[in-house]
Amino acid sequence: MNLKDKKLLLMGGGAYANDILRYKEQTGFQIVALGRDAGTPIAKISDAFYQIDTQDVDAVCEVVQKEGISGIFVGSSEVNINPAITVSERTGCYFYTNRAQWDVLANKARFKDYCRTYGVPVVPEFNIKPGYTKEDVAKLTFPVLLKPTDSSGARGMNACYRAEDFDALYEEALKWSAKKEVIVEELITDADEVFFQYTIADGKTSLTSCFTKVFVQTDNKELILPIFHMYPSKYIDTYYRDVHQGACDLFRALGVTDGVMTLQSFYKNGQFYIFEAGFRMGGAQNYIFSDYQNGTNSLEYMINYALTGKMCDFDITEADNAKFRHPCCNYYVGLKPGVIAKMGGVEEVRAMDGVLNVTVMCHEGEEILDTNALERICLRIHVVGSTAEELAQNLVDISNTLDIVSTEGEKMQLESLSYERCLAAICDTTTFKRTK
Structure with a gap:
């Protein structure tokens, strides 16, 4: 090209x-x-x-x-x-996209309607509209999640655990909606979060990768931050059986011929619940893993499309395989609150076997706040191994090599990794198991 x-x-x-x-x-x-x-x-x-x-x-x-x-x-x-x-x-x-497609994909209510039409399972919702009554609220099964239909990210999105808090949270959601529309959904808890990345080229749809999200373990139970994206998700075969064809039909109905699409889901009690679609490149650089495993690179394809109107000059479905040959992990290094005085070990990690990429997102002198925001993530590291055990050891070696220190002289890593913690996370969430 x-x-x-x-x-x-x-x-x-x-x-x-x-x-x-x-x-x-x-x-x-x-x-x-x-x-x-x-x-x-x-x-x-x-x-x-x-x-x-x-x-x-x-x-x-x-x-x-x-x-x-x-x-x-x-x-x-x-x-x-x-x-x-x-x-x-x-x-x-x-x-890569047009107004008609984006008007559906950017509106959570319209997207859910399309999902239901094509058999893609979504989170159950309640019929609550502006002008609702106290009786309507009394019929809800709490907890619920309130979401503006047309805001990006988590703006205006809040969980509600009590009827007496509902009105204020509904008004908050309305503030973030240009269309003044709010969805009230069942709040899904104690579920696995599983993400599916598609590449669509010349009207052909291919599942490129899938991962399960693993969260950081700390003494602070209110802290909810990712630490690992584990590939390939152990749920891939179930997804192919239950959801994949419906997703392909949905993309076709929208007229999507080129681009990258991520479907975010919960998996609980044998059921997927799709809760978000991202018709854009994700920030996690998933293409690094698919390039390593299969030689497919959605970043390059999206650049190709922007320059020529064509993603690639081959059949993407023949090159992609989301059932990766080796386990992979996108390792998110989160930090404790404080000001970063030293970011040691980064170049040593970059040179390690099994490390495909290190993306630096924080620098010395920056302050880390005590929040649940992704701004607490200072490094994103793409790591591979030939076996579950090798990947686990690579992750531990990275954690031990990093030396991130605050101006108070404190070690800042939110979670220092152990071998058993890493191996359990890999074997519990991916298709790879212990070899010995």
């Missing part, structure tokens, strides 16, 4: 900056980046940078026309999808 001298507009993608630069150097395309801050990773790898707001569609269109942009890449930045669609409509440059 000839990309030489074509121009890619970056409206996001900072998490992948190093990999975008590597692919640029391999293929010869040019990068034009936008944003408010000239010091961002995408600004640093660009051939030309414009310090403008990505939400200023008129200004973005001017850049597209001035630079002769082929297409747009937004990475994992959901907030930039709407303006990118508008710019694509006005200028004719490539962008």
Whole structure:
């Protein structure tokens, strides 16, 4: 695929900056980046940078026309999808989704309707609309989850455990909804979280990878942060049997021909509950594992599409295989509260066998706050092993090598890993078991 001298507009993608630069150097395309801050990773790898707001569609269109942009890449930045669609409509440059598709996928209520139509299981909900009565609330089975239908991330989303708290939380959800629509769902607890990543190219849909999320273990029971994404999920065969075909039918009904899609689910008592769809690159760089295992790379395909209108020049379904040959782990290194004085061991970890990638997300001098936010994650490390035991040992070696210290002289890792903790997590969540 000839990309030489074509121009890619970056409206996001900072998490992948190093990999975008590597692919640029391999293929010869040019990068034009936008944003408010000239010091961002995408600004640093660009051939030309414009310090403008990505939400200023008129200004973005001017850049597209001035630079002769082929297409747009937004990475994992959901907030930039709407303006990118508008710019694509006005200028004719490539962008992987259109207004009709995004209007469904960005609206939780409409997406759930599509899921039900095509047999994709979703979280049960209650029929609560604006103007509801006290009697309506009394009929609810608590706890419930209130979600604005059209907000991104977890904005306005809250769990409600008591009827007396419902009104205030409903009003909070309404504040975050431009359409003034709120979904009230059953709150799913004590379930496994399982994620499924699809690549769609030329109308063909392939399951590229799947993982189960594992959470950090600390004395603080209110702290809910990921520590591992374990691949491939032990639920993959059940998913293929119960959900996969319905998901493919849903994508086809939406007219999706190219792009990457992540379905997020709970699995409880033998049942999947799909609760979110992300029609964009995920921030976790899953393509690193699929590239290592199968030679498929969704980051490169999305860049290809933005530059040529075509993801790849082969049948993606013949190359992908979500049943990875080796166990993999995306290791999230979370930190205790404090100011980082030292980030030791990072380069040593980067050079270790079994480490495919280290993404640094915090730096010395930054303050870590006592929250449940992902801003507490300072490193994301892609780790592989030939067996469950080897992967477990690799994770322990990484944890022991890292030396992250606060200005108070305290070790900052939220959880120092043990071999048995890692091996149990791998064997409990993936298709791989102990070999001895």
